[in-house]
Amino acid sequence: MEAAAYKRLYPHEYYEKFVREGARPDGRPLGRARPVSVARGVVSTADGSSLVKIGRTTALAAVKLEVVTPTLDAPDDGNIDVTVELPPMCSATTRPGRVSEEAAYCSRRVADVLHDAKVVDPKKLCIDPGKFAWRVCLDVYVLDHDGCVLDAAVLAATGALRDCVVPVVSVDERGEVSVGAKASDGAGDAAAENEGGEKTKKRKTTTTMKRCEVTTNVAPVSLTTGLYRGRLIVDPNSEEEALMETLVTVCVDDSGSVVAVLKPGGDAEATETQIAHCVAAARARRETCANAMRDAFS
């Protein structure tokens, strides 16, 4: 029987033949993750954007900023709204219509990671306490689902936030906000605030576009490892993900501290040693991703 037919009929036996030798069908050893590449500024209609490829998995993240009223219980904070979308073109199993479970899961996890790793400081998003703040709408579209979308989404989200240019706003005495490089109406004093929170009262505002960054320069890195019959398979692609008993995702920040460990159910338990190996693999991955980010943003 030829290999393609055997793979179709007996996927587990086919995969086992490779894994037993310590390799995988695409040629990687069990512990090697796929190459990463990051690009910035890919969508000109967005305030910040980034395209990340991990192997063939592709995620495009873009940021749209808008001025909103902060909530009553957090008048000094802006907010960040994260959505991960798996459009129907990204894989054979996604369909148009309702948001899939995987997309909803990824949205929540990426939002949690960005919050816990303190990638964005909500205090820096405040324009006028109690009155105006920035809302950062971050949308991640997975264009090609070849496994480990969470890893790609986290990296793309961080890249888009880092690429984001926050325009300077001026709040005039009537309490109206105008965004961008504009002189005020000239009606008396106007306070011009930039992202750093500095207040400069001028008689006539001359605002200039300043390249401020939304992020605190922290870049969390996530790595997904699959458990398959007692072995750890790092960064599985979509064919391998379908065979895995369970997936463990570990997210670390720049200093190597663990931000998140995710193991959503699955058919197998993960022992402490296995989790420790996953954490070590994520720490090793940090270097590669940091280099890719540096290449994009240099």
Place this chain on the structure above:
Amino acid sequence: QDFPPRPVRGARCVTSGVMSSSREGGRGLEQMRHVFVKTGVISQASGSAYVEFDATKVMCGVYGPRQGGKTGTATNDRGRLDVDVKLATFATPGARGKVGQGDAELEFASLLHRALESAVLLDTFPKTSVDVYVTVLEAAGAELPAAVACAAAALAHAGVAMRDLVPSLL
């Protein structure tokens, strides 16, 4: 949110351009924008394409022929062509678009379906359907022609039998 987006400045800009036979950006009246087409951009799809008309960016994935989809229209002698269009929330300049699919996207999908169904030979894949999924990543004018070009290239890449590639112009 407008989709297709209305021009920021009014008709004055267009009329003045017509009078002087050049447009914003230095293009002549009959001059097209720079086109970029690449197939094989989505590894999971049977066929895929990415098209850029200057800043307008459209990506399309074609799956099929495969089973499933809306029941009722599948027949024994002809296959079905399903088209779905999604506009990314960051694609239009200005405020963020809605996450769900609005009427404009459904109309867009219907126009795209009409453009493609006359070219695709539906009787070569009876009882199955070919799904065409288009995502507009950046809308800077001429999204429908770009989507038609993208979908046609993706269908060709997928090996779906067609009478010819479908060109389009706005």
